[in-house]
Amino acid sequence: MIKDFFFLAKPILYTLIGFFLISKIDDKEYLFKVIIYLAFFFAILHIYKTIEFISANDEIDINHLRNHAGRGNVLEVFALVLLLSKKGRELFSFKAKFKRLITAVLILSFICYLSRTNTVSVIILFLGISGYLAITRKGLIYMFNFFLVITALYVYILSINPQRGTPGIEGFLYKIKIAPSEIFDSKIDFEDHVDLWDHWRAYEAQKALEQIHDTPLYSGLFFGKGIGSLVDLEFVAPLNEEGMQYISVLHNGYSFIAFKSGFIGLILFLLFLLTLYKQAYVPSDVPRVIIINYLLSGIAIYYMFTTLIVSGTYNPRDFACIIIGGLLSIRYYLNKNGLKKLN
Template identity: 40%
Template sequence: MKIRQVILFLFLIVVFSQLYLSSFRINFVIQFIVLFVMLLLNEFKISLKILSLLTPLFLIFTIGFLGFFGNHFEFIHLVKDITHFLKPILGLTLGYLFFQKIEFKAFVKTIILTGFFMALFHICLVLSNSKLSIENMNELRNDFGKDNFLECFSLLFLCFYAKFFDDKIFKKRIAHYIIFFTLLVSCILYFSRTMLAVVVLAVLTIYGYTKINSRNIKIFLGLVSIVGVLYIYLFSVKLDRNAKGLEAFLYKVKIAPEEMFKTKIDRENHKELWDHWRGYEAKRALKLMEENPLSYIVGTGFGSLIDLKFKAPLDQEGMRYISETHNGYIYIFYKTGIIGLILLLYFLSRFYRYTYFAYQFVPVFIGVIGLSFFFTTLTITGIYNTRDVIVLILGGLLVFSSRPNVFKQDS
């Protein structure tokens, strides 16, 4: 079997298991074994550049042990945190190794076609549901997936490849449109606010609107005004939290800011609590940090838990203690303190800065991913999300960012 076929096979194993196997532990073991196999092949090298980029994540990982010492946390929670904090390091390294031995156009095609087959699978699952309708949006999301960012980036790659190259990724127009509409329909069927936000960020970045300059500041203020008008409208109409379909989606949009930032919540009011769950998690984490002022600097450490003060119905038995929050910034702050949080912001900003590099496919999309992580860290833990696959794409893009002639050769 040729080395490229081995790479593709291993890549598909990692991606499909990441998205369709619910067990993080199994996925971590699979990825660790795949990394070991690739290093054994002795044809892959980890460059100093990738090690330099990973340094902030290694430092965050190291800081996690500082808060651990002197405490008596359960071993299982310690291991869970260690693997969670190793996950983005492992994922970025794998993404970098997967695409070392292939051409740029093959990399783009691999991402697009993988997303296409996932989208096809997703649509088939949804169509097999006898209750298929927009009114059953929440049921569809719970049963068939709440998001898929590999499909999201597959769609973006497909749509904007031709903008950067005087070439088409697929020669046959019919193939292009079949893949496009399949990805588009599947992405819509996730009904994901986060995916929608990532697409908007991507389009703005591709057209140069996320660079900090006077023109973009004016445009940003204009967008803020438009969003403000939207929220004035949403708060002026009565939206039922138990509604279905479009009204349910608009209700989710309406409460999105409060869901993340509101911390003054009546725990006995279940309606208010679930509508602002992310804020409640953050509130409890920050409250516990007050008990040990040193935790503001180095965090509470690996193995530490957040006491919710009641058994939340997060599993069949209910959970009073959780180890992570939806808000990734609070999660990192709680575990590794302000030092870890600063390192994370520095790590993400390094990728955002690629938007200021040459206007080419690779640096632009690295910038897109950097901005996406800034946003998704706020809502779904970002690069530390256990189901994140964007990091694999980022690793691949970093391979080609160090090949100055790749665009001339492949375009």
């Protein structure tokens, strides 16, 4: 129950923490520098673990590599967007010689993650900070081109039909191929672990949605099963050495919210994302405030996507809400003082 409370309150708590911390720091560029330096540190660590795994194995299995070295890092995603986008570079000053080195290390680490989620997240945030996620003529053109490229890539991957368990890049392409079925196809063979893991996200989400109906007068549809409630998988899944039949946290964040707090909680979460997204339409005479508003809007779309795949803000390794709070604090500071730059 304690864990569920803090999980459900995480967006609010992290946003408040981010706002409070940045409000107490005189150098408002500190937030961006922390993101980049921490991302640089984690990138070096990730590259080291990747090299360590490759040197110890003759054949590279993508899943084993990612289990050993890491599956992604949200700070690296934000750091890349800040360093590679024109708008991101306008938010803070950074020494050029260090910027090139850090950017190169971050790009190498990003490639080594072989992460579908990271790849789409970088694109979403890049479009967001550039203002292309707002519903304008230019924004619609960029969004259409993005979906066109994704569709073409997926059609190509289906045409070459990569197989599960193959080493190297083909194993990564297989993960892309099965992405839709991972989310939406919940039919699994309990005895076949291959089939089980390929559809696990959809299966656990389906069980959660089925079980909120199993409440008096269907009250679970409105209020959920409550904090501390567990999803019954209806079989002992090999999630650890002992096996687990009851789980608390789901990959699908929307199902997680609905199961714990019902559709009332889900609507409140969607309103939170909608409020963030609408920041792209908030006018300002301060150029950096406009960029921050665009980035906040991009984070909303980022969360719409990651909540479906890796539980979004409810992922223990996701700190984007602290960044949201920091950005809101910087925006307040700039608006209050009518500043064109941070220092």
